[in-house]
Amino acid sequence: MIEIEVVRQRKKFSIEVKNSLEHAGITTLFGPSGSGKSTLIELIAGLLKPDSGRIVVDGRVLFDHAARVDLRPEQRRLGLVFQDARLFPHLSVRANLVFGMRRQRPQDRRLAFDDVVDLLGIARLLTRRPSQLSGGERQRVAIGRALLASPDLLLMDEPLASLDQPRKNEILPFIRRLPDELAMPVIYVSHALEEVIRLSDRVVVLSEGKVRASGPVEDVLSRPDLAPLTGRFWAGAVIDAEVAGGDAAFSLTELRFAGGTLLVPRLDHPTGTRVRVRVRSRDISIGLAPPVQSSVLNAISARVVSITDDDIAQADVVLDAHGTRLLARITRRSVAHLRLEPGSEVYAMIKAASVDRPSIQATGTTDLCPPETQDD
Amino acid sequence: MFSLTPVELEALGLSLKVGLWAVVGSLPLGLFVAWLLARCRFPGHGMLNAIVHLPLVLPPVVVGYVLLLVLGRNGVLGAPLHEWLGWSFAFTWQGAAIASAVVAFPLLVRSIRLSLELVDRRLETAARTLGAGRMDVFWNITVPLVLPGIVTGAVLAFARSIGEFGATITFVSNIPGITQTLPLALYTAVQTPGGDAIALRLVIISCILAFGALAASEILSRHVRRRILGHGA
Numbered sequence: 001m002i003e004i005e006v007v008r009q010r011k012k013f014s015i016e017v018k019n020s021l022e023h024a025g026i027t028t029l030f031g032p033s034g035s036g037k038s039t040l041i042e043l044i045a046g047l048l049k050p051d052s053g054r055i056v057v058d059g060r061v062l063f064d065h066a067a068r069v070d071l072r073p074e075q076r077r078l079g080l081v082f083q084d085a086r087l088f089p090h091l092s093v094r095a096n097l098v099f100g101m102r103r104q105r106p107q108d109r110r111l112a113f114d115d116v117v118d119l120l121g122i123a124r125l126l127t128r129r130p131s132q133l134s135g136g137e138r139q140r141v142a143i144g145r146a147l148l149a150s151p152d153l154l155l156m157d158e159p160l161a162s163l164d165q166p167r168k169n170e171i172l173p174f175i176r177r178l179p180d181e182l183a184m185p186v187i188y189v190s191h192a193l194e195e196v197i198r199l200s201d202r203v204v205v206l207s208e209g210k211v212r213a214s215g216p217v218e219d220v221l222s223r224p225d226l227a228p229l230t231g232r233f234w235a236g237a238v239i240d241a242e243v244a245g246g247d248a249a250f251s252l253t254e255l256r257f258a259g260g261t262l263l264v265p266r267l268d269h270p271t272g273t274r275v276r277v278r279v280r281s282r283d284i285s286i287g288l289a290p291p292v293q294s295s296v297l298n299a300i301s302a303r304v305v306s307i308t309d310d311d312i313a314q315a316d317v318v319l320d321a322h323g324t325r326l327l328a329r330i331t332r333r334s335v336a337h338l339r340l341e342p343g344s345e346v347y348a349m350i351k352a353a354s355v356d357r358p359s360i361q362a363t364g365t366t367d368l369c370p371p372e373t374q375d376d
Numbered sequence: 377m378f379s380l381t382p383v384e385l386e387a388l389g390l391s392l393k394v395g396l397w398a399v400v401g402s403l404p405l406g407l408f409v410a411w412l413l414a415r416c417r418f419p420g421h422g423m424l425n426a427i428v429h430l431p432l433v434l435p436p437v438v439v440g441y442v443l444l445l446v447l448g449r450n451g452v453l454g455a456p457l458h459e460w461l462g463w464s465f466a467f468t469w470q471g472a473a474i475a476s477a478v479v480a481f482p483l484l485v486r487s488i489r490l491s492l493e494l495v496d497r498r499l500e501t502a503a504r505t506l507g508a509g510r511m512d513v514f515w516n517i518t519v520p521l522v523l524p525g526i527v528t529g530a531v532l533a534f535a536r537s538i539g540e541f542g543a544t545i546t547f548v549s550n551i552p553g554i555t556q557t558l559p560l561a562l563y564t565a566v567q568t569p570g571g572d573a574i575a576l577r578l579v580i581i582s583c584i585l586a587f588g589a590l591a592a593s594e595i596l597s598r599h600v601r602r603r604i605l606g607h608g609a
Contacts, residue, residue: 045505073504074512086502090520090604100506149506 002153002187006043006053006063015039015209021202023058023153025179026186028196028217031206031229037189040206041157044187045080046073057153074103079146079154083161085138087130093141094126100149110150111182119181120144120174136167140174147184154178156188160195172198197221197238197278198361205229217276222325224281224308224316236280237327243273252297252352259321263297264355269362276361281316283354284328287347288338298350302326304342307335319348380581386553387561388581394469394557395537398476399530402484406529407519410488432482439478440546447474447547471548472555476537484533491525492518523600531593538585558582 002021008014015036021027029037042048044055046062049070055063057078062071079100087096097117101109117123120140130138139159146154156175160168176199178184190196196203196217203220205213207229213220220226222237241257251266255275262277269275290299302321309315315335319326326348340346380388412418413425431439447454447465457463465471495518503513519526541559548555550564562578565571 047501047505072509073501074507074509076505077507078505080502080505082498082502084498086496086498088499088503088517099503099508103507103512145506 001056001058002185003054003056004040004044006040006050006055008039008043008048008050013039013209015043017206017209017211019204019211019214021187021204021214023185025201026176026188026199027202027204028200029187029189029204029206030193030196031191031212033191034208035206036209037191037206038157039209041080041155041187041189045078045155046071046076060152077150077152079149079151081139081142081146081154081156081159083158085130085135085142087133087138087141087145089130091130092126093122093128093130093133096130096141097122097126097145097148100145104150108150109148111147111184113148116144116147116182119177134167135163136170139163139167139171143171143174147178147182151184154184154186156186158189158191160190160192168195175199193221197276218325221278222318222327224318224327227316236278236283237325239277239279239324239326241275241277243267243269243271243275245271257324259302259324259326260300261298262300262350262355263352264360265352267360273362277355278359279326279350279355280359281327281329283350284319284326285349286317286319286328286330286334286338286340287349288344290347291349294349295351296349297352299347300326300350302346302348304340304344304346306342307340309335319346321348383552383561384577384581387556387558387578388585390469390472390553390555391538391557391585394472394476394540395534397470397473398480398537399484399534401473402477402481402533403526403530406481406484406533407488407526410485410492411514413485414489414492428485429482431479436479436540436542437546440475440543443471443475443478443543443547447471465548467548467551467555469548469555472540472544472557473537475543475547476540477533479540479543480533480536483536484529487529487532488522488525491522491528494525495521520604523604524597527593527597527600531589531596535586535589538582538589558585 002023004021005018007016013036017040029040031037039048043050050063050065052065053063054065061067061069062076063069088099091099098113101113120143122137122140122144125133125137125141133141143159160171163171172195175186175188178186188199200217202215203217204211205220205226212229213223213226218238218240239257239262241255241262244254244256244261246253246266247263252263253265253267255262255264255277264277267275287299300321302319305318305320307315307317309332313331314329315332317328317330317335317340319328328348409424409428413421444451444466446452449455449458449464449466454465465474499521500513500517503517508516539559540557541563544555544557545560550556550560556564558578558581562575562582565575565578
């Protein structure tokens, strides 16, 4: 477990967080700029000192105000990857990589140099200087450098924020593999929802220095009350599904999830691949019966959980489809016309064409490697 | 052929010896003071800064005289040092090196300090999170990154030492073979009737030495920069 209980109050910015996280997988700290994500990371890493509180990682007390424990950053055994790679310009890539490793006792080194270098695909860069690397390569070397110090936990502070989309796509799969292949838990800071969906197992939503929500990605992102934080455009639900088959004639792929099946435009993933599908609330309409003579391909039977109508014309309807949460944004007029209320049995209708490829991300281990990108 | 007389050779050798010792001896203190000024905020910060820069604005003769009062045979520190350790600075080449070091110190500190202020401290933070303690970070990250500033400062200080005149002649006098560096030898030659030819030769030697130092500094700093940035810059 990672127990974080910190208070730090300053005139400009105050943060007060109390949260327990699993010491496994990838946890994202998500929130708008200025919400305290980076501050929280610096507090955990020991670069800032909390006014009070306690930080424990996997049973190891890093900070305890009451017991006067405050380990120095170099004693905390936490890896930190920054937005700017911060490679040491006077050292070669190899020397950068072993900088942290050499400062660990041999018996404390959990990861082998060659394994990390292979995983990150940086073997051919070892003799270069940081100034001779592209942005994506630099960030991969920075990740390798942090890993090779064999930390108990890897903290990543918006490591992709300064990279363009192709570079992000190049690095995201590597990060996704860390928990499984190297048994390295990750806390990942991001303000990009796409990264949260592609990477994380759990998400902690921060706003104004406080935790607003925390839990599995599917649950947290499906909550309509968090839409102001996750963004109106993005408001919707996340469905964990598996590729079940396809309709080659019409170039469609069938996905199976707890609540039924979902037809989407053809994916290249093989059958059995785990995928995460984001369905925007605007793309779900609600009917009391399955559609007849309609273009809509997906009708999922569900029950209305709650209706939020804080908007003048529109309402957010939370649906439960056999355990999977869906979020539909419809007009208040429709709510009244269909006489919707909590408990109503309905059909959630999703246009297959509305689920575009960027909203579907493979999360399993079978199809994580994008084609090798050359960038030098 | 241009061959050197024993007197010229002696003056040249003494100048090089005094300059090198002045720089090498003051480098550790210079690095420490530059670090204090660049990184620490403490009461007396401005005072320390002023004291370090004083030799830059004071007439060198004043510096020499103060050194005589402090480190001379009857000086505040000079007397006990002579009595207990047998050290003597007045009228010795070591004294000349100290006079040069004091006069050149501001140049050394300034250059290192400017370089220190340009170091990206986030790199030091990164090193801390990788398990390096403060001293470890200082020697393995900070010092290599300020090496260009150290080299520049050392070359400037060496050049200033070679040209030192006022403080040296006041503190250790002008004794051929012991404290008579190139500028002092030149001064003697100019003062001697019919010494014009000797003076001219000393001027030429000084010019060659100056060019040599400049060329060496250029080559050295280019080498250091290449090592740090990893390419010709």
